[in-house]
Amino acid sequence: MKNQKNVIANNLRFLRSQKKWSKEYLAEKLDVTRQSIAKWENGESLPDLINCVALSELYGVDLNNLVRYDADKEGMPIGPANKHIFGTVKVGDRGQIVLPKNARDMLEIKAGDNLMVLGDSGQESPGLALISTTTFMKMTGQKLDNFFFNKDE
Numbered sequence: 001m002k003n004q005k006n007v008i009a010n011n012l013r014f015l016r017s018q019k020k021w022s023k024e025y026l027a028e029k030l031d032v033t034r035q036s037i038a039k040w041e042n043g044e045s046l047p048d049l050i051n052c053v054a055l056s057e058l059y060g061v062d063l064n065n066l067v068r069y070d071a072d073k074e075g076m077p078i079g080p081a082n083k084h085i086f087g088t089v090k091v092g093d094r095g096q097i098v099l100p101k102n103a104r105d106m107l108e109i110k111a112g113d114n115l116m117v118l119g120d121s122g123q124e125s126p127g128l129a130l131i132s133t134t135t136f137m138k139m140t141g142q143k144l145d146n147f148f149f150n151k152d153e
């Protein structure tokens with residue numbers, strides 16, 4: 001339990017510092033004392049479930065991650081809700097990659113599924129993203145057809 005208290009305390013301290021909020025400001029938002037915030041962040045006590053839910057919403061993180069994510073063990077700080085870093089992959093000779101199993105499981109990607117490959121070649125943030133073709137078409141659908149094929153003329 002001691003280690004779990006430290007995990008929660010570290011997450012609370014980090015997240016408040018990321019927002020650049022004072023203990024007083026956060027205490028006011030939660031309707032608790034500044035001393036309560038200090039005790040939570042020092043691991044002297046734990047916030048109750050209602051305050052944990054409120055904290056996760058204020059910080060925009062998953063409740064489970066707020067209380068379980070160990071940044072020291074993971075090697076990176078807690079991330080925003082529903083955003084994940086699955087690790088690194090090596091590009092093969094023909095450009096192929098193997099998606100990490102935990103990513104495939106979480107996103108329910110199975111052999112034979114079609115994924116849309118998107119890219120950004122801008123100097124500030126070049127990179128690739130993958131999205132299921134079904135989701136992509138639901139999001140863009142007719143607009144994409146109109147953009148590429150001028151069907152509304």
